[in-house]
Amino acid sequence: MKAPKYKVIIDYIKEQITNGIWPVGSRLPSQRDLAKQFGVNRSTIVTALDELAADGLVEGKLGMGTVVINNTWTLMRSAPPVNWNEQVGLGTHQASLSTVQAINLAEADENLIQLSKGELSKDLFPLEEMRAVLTKVGQELEPFGYEDPKGNPLLREAIAKYLNQKGIMVHASSILVVSGALQALHLISIGLLERESTVFLESPSYLYSLSTFQSAGMKLHGIPMDKEGIIPEMIEASHHSRKSVLYCHPNFHNPTGTLMGEKRRQQLLKLAESAQLPIIEDDVYGDLWLDSPPPSPIKSHDRHGNVLYLGSLSKSLNPGLRIGWIAGPEAVIDRLADLKMQTDYGSSSLSQRAAAEWLVSGLYEKHLLKVRKQLKVRRNAALEALEKHLSSFAEWDRPAGGFFIWVKMNSDISLPDLYRKALANGVLINPGRIYATQKMQHFRLSFANAPVEDIQKGIAILESLIEDC
The missing domain is CATH 3.90.1150.10 (Aspartate Aminotransferase, domain 1)
Structure with a gap:
């Protein structure tokens, strides 16, 4: 004989509480969400929650919904348990917007x-090509461990040649392989910028939907855009110091889709050089032009090491590879490589070898x-x-x-x-x-x-x- 639905729900919630999935202080899913999950009316959920409340396990709190106040173990002990619901708000990295x-x-x-x-x-997704690449990488595989701190040498050579075709004249020693452009931003925020630094960026910008720089103690300063992208004069009019950096997204900006013209790119670089304002150029969409190729990257005109250039295969090939890169002065790359080793000891060796094959073989361009x-x-x-x-x-x-x-x-x-x-x-x-x-x-x-x-x-x-x- 099947147990009544409300009993099934009670057993499920008790199991979540007892196993520490929902420790004391946790807020249960809403009645609506639980009803949807179990395919029942909300009245069935109410019945289950009332019985759990009578057992002293949960309690309805104004403005919070239903909260776990005990579990089967804490009912038998005098000392209160750790309240993880409070602990999760104590970390230095800010939560995402709700x-x-x-x-x-x-x-x-x-x-x-x-x-x-x-x-x-x-x-x-190029399934057949990916299978072929992974098969080839597998056939050539030898025992491997952690990669070079800057990334797999073959991949960095391939990225350097790829960037050379864009007019960015860098060597493999000036490239750091990262697990996507977002990790690049994280490394920059903790490795190159002081707390209280100002990050100038387009307004709007997808960086506002993250907390990478804010969690590291930086302030975001939005600069208005026009049809050509961020407006250089508005940066000049803003107060900036040696603790400032400019983040920009010239090719098919996220979220507006704006494409920055050649003249505007030159203006930005000239401004940055005269103001000693470093530029972070995010070019993760640069290969995805639909009408005609975009102007050369800002980095291609950089002769003073003023620009850090970010690229990735996540948007153009597949995010699951988790392969991106930073190109910049060797001293900067060395610093960020050290931090990356402290963070994860390098991106996946298999992913790096697969990415290298995509670039070297010509499959990526096809x-x-x-x-x-x-x-x-x-x-x-x-x-x-x-x-x-x-x-x-x-x-x-x-x-x-x-x-x-x-x-x-x-x-x-x-x-x-x-x-x-x-x-x-x-x-x-x-x-x-x-x-x-x-x-x-x-x-x-x-x-x-x-x-x-x-x-x-x-x-x-x-x-x-x-x-x-």
Whole structure:
């Protein structure tokens, strides 16, 4: 005979509490989430929680929901246990914004139409080529351990040649292999910048959705953008000191999709050199141009070691490889390599060898041709759907590459409402508010991940919801 549903729920919650998954002080999932998880009415959840409360294990608290106050062990002891719910707030690294955390969870839901993900569709994953690369790497494999502190020498040589083709004249000794560009930013924040330093950056910027620099004690100072990207004159007008650095995203900026022109790049470099303002140039989308190749990287004109250049295979090939790089002066690379060794003793040896094979064999360039072609189809489909469904309510620019369209809604439409209603109706978008310190009447739409049919369907759903927002 099957146990009643509420008993099954009680046993599940007790198991989570007893095994320390939900220690004392933890807040249980909401009644709605539990009801959805177990496929029952909320009244069944209430019955289960009432019985757990009667046993002295949980308690409903105003503004907090249901909280664990005991477990079967603490009921038998006098000394209170460690309250991990308090401990998790004591670390030096700040938590993500609550909206960002919710989006991160929602991006794992395959039932949603993903108009948010900054990741290539699985349809664009080069499965056969990856199998061939891994087979070759496996056949040539010899016993290996930790890599060189700066990364696998063969991979660094391959990256150097790849960057030379972009006009960035660096040697392998000036390259550090990292586990994606985000780790590069983390290493820079803890290894090169003082606390209270100012990081100038575009406003909006995806860095506002992270806490990398803020957790290291730095202040973000947003600089307005125009159609060409960050405005140099606005940087000059801001107070900066030797404790300042400029972060910029010239190619297909996240979240706006903006492409910086050649003249603006020259202006930024000239300003940075005269003001002794180091530049962090993030170029993770640079290979994903759709109409014509972008201007040369800022780093290609750098003759004084003023620019740290970040690249990655996460956006253009696959994020699962976890391979990116920093190119810069050798002294800087040596410093960051030491910190990386202290952090993780190097990125995966197998991933580095696979990445080297992709670059050396020419497979990467062939792959890019396919990716650009498919991204262009998706971008055009998204633009057509936006014109059909949202032209009366919003405006946007046509991105020349990358993943994103930055959609500005009419001022009388509530973006928070649209985000929530869209999610409730199976569509995930990224509200612009997570990319700035001020209210944004925008949302970021990704055309990289969802199939064309879902992109069209998702945008049509947004139109149907706008009247309620």
